[in-house]
Amino acid sequence: QSVLTQPPSVSGAPGQRVTISCTGSSSNIGAGYDVHWYQQLPGTAPKLLIYGNSNRPSGVPDRFSGSKSGTSASLAITGLQAEDEADYYCQSYDSSLEVFGGGTKLTVL
């Protein structure tokens, strides 16, 4: 059981918008700690997608955006493309340890 809760899977058609939620608690997201998002393509290492709740590293398309409110955070992907099919993980900090969500598999229909 992960400290941060994500839906196991989401799906969308090309061009559509999808969101992935990340639900925490008052000891992590709700305590004001940043939420970060990673994209893991099949057979590869995770890649930082969003840091500090809503910031994109250089090279990440602006189709990807992040937000945070209360004890939850969300990753939104607009203009869905086939290459976006991957696993997505949220991550934050909680009581002196780094915590990850269980991951969400995005399927592009």
Added chain:
Amino acid sequence: QLQLQESGPGLVKPSETLSLTCTVSGGSISSSSYYWGWIRQPPGKGLEWIGSIYYSGSTYYNPSLKSRVTISVDTSKNQFSLKLSSVTAADTAVYYCARLTPRDAFDIWGQGTMVTVSS
């Protein structure tokens, strides 16, 4: 640009100690503000943070693994290492090393190395 590369045995026997090293190239492991971490991913499962270390040697570990984990740093070799003792099949996973920013984001990752625990 900064790169990280994991190395170590791909097969470890049950009850023995898993040892991995992460070599940092294209930059210094002694850069201020950055921690360095180990994360693992069992086959078909999610990411689990193992622990992190600062170049000074300051560490913090996942409480679920703390009794078996030691992370150390060798600044002269620009490397940091992981030791996980008394391994079982449950420790079979891809092990990643990564750089941890001051905002607690893992921004640069190694390619990962698969470690199988089996006799």
